[in-house]
Amino acid sequence: MNALTRAADALAVTPLLNCLLREAAEPADVPEPAGAAASPAALPGEAPGAGPIVGPAVAPGAGPAVVNGASRGAAVQGLVPVGPTSAAPTAPTASTAPMAPADPAARRAALTVPPPLIPVPQDRPRPPDPPFPSAPPSVYRLRASGRLLRVRPGHRPSAPELWTGRSWRPLPHAGLVSLAAQEMRAATGTPNRSLPAEMAASRAAVEAVLTTRVHAAPPEDPWLRSEQALVMGHPFHPAPKARSGGGPPASWLRYAPEAYARFPLVLLGVREDAVVEDGDTRALDALGEAPPGYRLLPAHPWQLELAGGRPEMRAAFADGRLVRLGHTARQARPTASVRTVFVPGETPCETGPRHRTEGHRSPATAGDLFLKFSLDVQITNDVRRMRRHELRHVRRTDPLVTAAFAAMRGPAAWLSERCYRTVDGLFETCAVLVRDGLSRHLLPGTTAVLAAALAEGFDGNPLDRIAEPLAWWTAYMRCVVPPVLEAFARYGVVVECHLQNTLIAVDAQGTPVQAVFRDAEGAKVLAEMPRAPAWRRLAYCLVVNNLSDVAGALAHRFPWCGAELWAVARDEFERCGTLPGLPALPELGALLASPTLPGKANLLSRWIGADGTDPRYLPVPNPLAPHSVTAPGPARAASRSGLPPSAP
Template sequence: MDRVDDLETAADAYAAAPLLNCLLREAAQPTEEPGVHRLRAGGRLIRVHGTRRPARPELHADGAWHRLGHAELVKLTAEELRRLTGLSNSELPAEMIDSREAVAALLGARARATPPDDLYRLSEQSLITGHPYHPAPKARGGGPVAGWLSYAPEAYARFPLELLGVREDSVVGEGDTGALDALGTAPPGYRLLPAHPWQLDLVAGRPEIRAALADGRLVRLGRTGRSVWPTAAVRTLYVPGDDLFVKFSLDVRITNDIRRLWRHDLLKLRRTDEAVVRAFAALPGRAGWLSDRGYRTADFAFEELAVLVRDGLADHVLPGATPLLSAALVEGFDGSPLDRLTDPAAWWAAYLRQVVPPALHAFARHGVVLEAHLQNTLVAVDADGLPVQALFRDAEGVKLLPEVTRAAGWERLVYCLVVNHLAELAALLAERHPEQDLWAAVRRELIRYDTEHGLPEIAGLLASPTLPGKTNLLLRWTGADGADARYLPLPNPLAGH
């Protein structure tokens, strides 16, 4: 098999695993035979190998098992969802194919690129699989590869920012955005507005932006002299020299949503972020919050040209510690501390102690529901790779009580923290260390928090036979709002301890 065949085979496998996870969770039920599942609507049998990342799918037909390539798996999924929901959807299958083609492009680019030396950056740029329970986690809007590959974190991208000047009477924003002014020099009467080059390519031809360029409300100022690099979130970039994160609109669907900085989210940003900052200032322990300090944009292109300013790392990470993206620990990368573990018990206990109490305390004492999933959590480790601190980010995903009910907030927290986050990491550790009882440690950490601080929902969580699992496949198939969340019950591993 030559290199191209190897790449295509790998792309199929990377793209199939999260799609299979969705299909088996949302549209099938296991049979008594290991690895065999029955599709609920059509009744057909599908067999996979492996559990955490299912592979090599086969469909039973005419008395035999037949291997499914990725395209055939997409076709099977669409047929099953049509039967299950009574609805048709041509958009999602195209996204699934786009996601697979994006993976192939990323694998090819990585083979030609040099991985970064910085371990934190490597962790942010390591996610080839991406969201393990999304049918098209790497879709990039269906555009040509040449339009986005230069900006892809998974390809170890670095690039300069585009710099715009917005006439002062057209600038709008809130909060502390002064750090943006250090990225370049605006002419008199203008304010500096950095732009993501991909986003600028996507929106530069729109009438409102062409008009602003024509009448002088907007001017192009070239590019930054230094490069930035994209985090796992694609549209959030790190500016190394200034120790700053900047988040942009991106008019592309990535997972469940068009990744714009929506006006309604920006208008409530300061209130939400200030509530989280107050909560973290009062939290016991060493957890940190990367504050979304403010935003700046132009009144004639409020969402399209918006940029959000987020705290960097230096003022938050403990001296001598190295931050790592939690999602990368699950997916794996060179230098991961998990590769050095011989007995995970101490590491897992330390991880739980850093991650779980801050999320619970923010909810219990301050009414703050963190979106504490894998991609919004950084865990700082010491020289031995032991977790010593957790950092959380993304005010856009935060919910506040009583704007959502306590019950809805708790369900969201359980999904993000337990199902999306701890369950994924526990599954990886169990795969490598099957002798360990990892959920007993989670239970102990929850009981410890309840004993010391009191949180009545914990007793219910430990006794419940199920946990909420988000239905990303069905959400996308039925055309639900990107911010919507619907759950189906999953077996609760905490209840068996």
């Protein structure tokens, strides 16, 4: 296994491991037995841990576990923690352990399909607990099977090892996929062969991206580098980089943001009697020139490749509803969401002077914009096609969100989605949505950074230059938290402020001074949604997804400040609750007092086939709760001196 392959395996392991630990495991308190064996060596011709999963497992006929009177299946559906069954887990013997194929290639191929659970006699004693190293990794017990998993802890857990009853066995990504599949099948009683294949495809995509990046030039603009930095992707999704329906990596790498892609858009002409549109579409008309009787329609070249051969598309070109007009003069850059691209203004930022974080440069010139396309590819939980009802939702919701941010006193900004255009008869296939560019919204002299890239890392990351993490974190909190809470309390707007929808503008020192939010499709208004689920969604996006990951990245760099970060965060939430003129927010007190918050259960949701718009949640520890924070300390008090001048 070469360095690139090892890097791909590590990047693919972390999100799946996060899912498994959040959704299917609990910390295990294990003593250190004397004379525990070391991890077994790799089999000939294989990397360590490449063989089939072995170790204690639950007997299939052992019956459902009962937790507070609920069966295992009911507990999983209701998100109740599930403990091990009464059948004591144990190591397999020669008669029960699966035999590894003699051929190493066959062994690796066997890992692509989850092996059956290993039957274990009920009267067999439990194996000895594993060793507990002096510089301890974390040990977890998997709830469904009782097996023990050891990981290297931290912001990005890694290096999983399974306790075999005699030693720790390293698990590469393929082994972790097999283990996760066994656990989810045991916990839910439901088989699923497609998700393990997606997990394997996600890991293959990571390796393909890393290979391409070796010879590709990153964008010069630091904001674009941050948008195209997410090689690992969603840190709590089992297959964040799979492109299901998009073909092998060779067919889509030229459109992948992680591979530093840039490409011209295809320009189509739509006959005027076939145009379907809403909003101010002048930005689309400015992309080129359409012949008389036609209107301009940009198209994503990948979507045209995917849909171009369908009968309805061929018919539209044959009857003259669509004509090809060439390509855009300016190259587009795909952003983190893949289907949304950035179209620069008159002076493309990637060909101008190098924009450095310390250089006070805006990432775009006047006339820049974003275009969001339908893309018939499943990425994470959904096929990224713009549905008719979603576009109508955007056109209802975006004016309300835009008005809310315009009425706020602070510098926070919203990227409005001002119009869409598509083709009659091909409404969802050819839809394009126009979103404001950054240039008109950023404070002068600032540089934007995608919040998700702060945690993943990239060349130009402001976190790499800070010396006072609490001051930086206080500034970040002041940018992000107040506008999100004010939008909810005063205007009844739920901003989907997760990491990929949040941009942070930093000054010359890398200090946050402004938050910019995007994606009206994910935004909600209380006039159309009950308050309780709306608040749950906000709490998940703001605290569990956004703040927790950025705080984790800071604590990884500055281990001494972990608890202090959340003390500062709690202070900021309490301060927001007392802002003059802000309507009472009764949910805020409950948020700060609750021991848990809703965490998205992506592994469970995908395993049971839950709709992407109706994911399952489970309780995760609330870092804002009183037991999680420390009393004010000198460093925390000093952090107040680092507030940006624009903070409310």
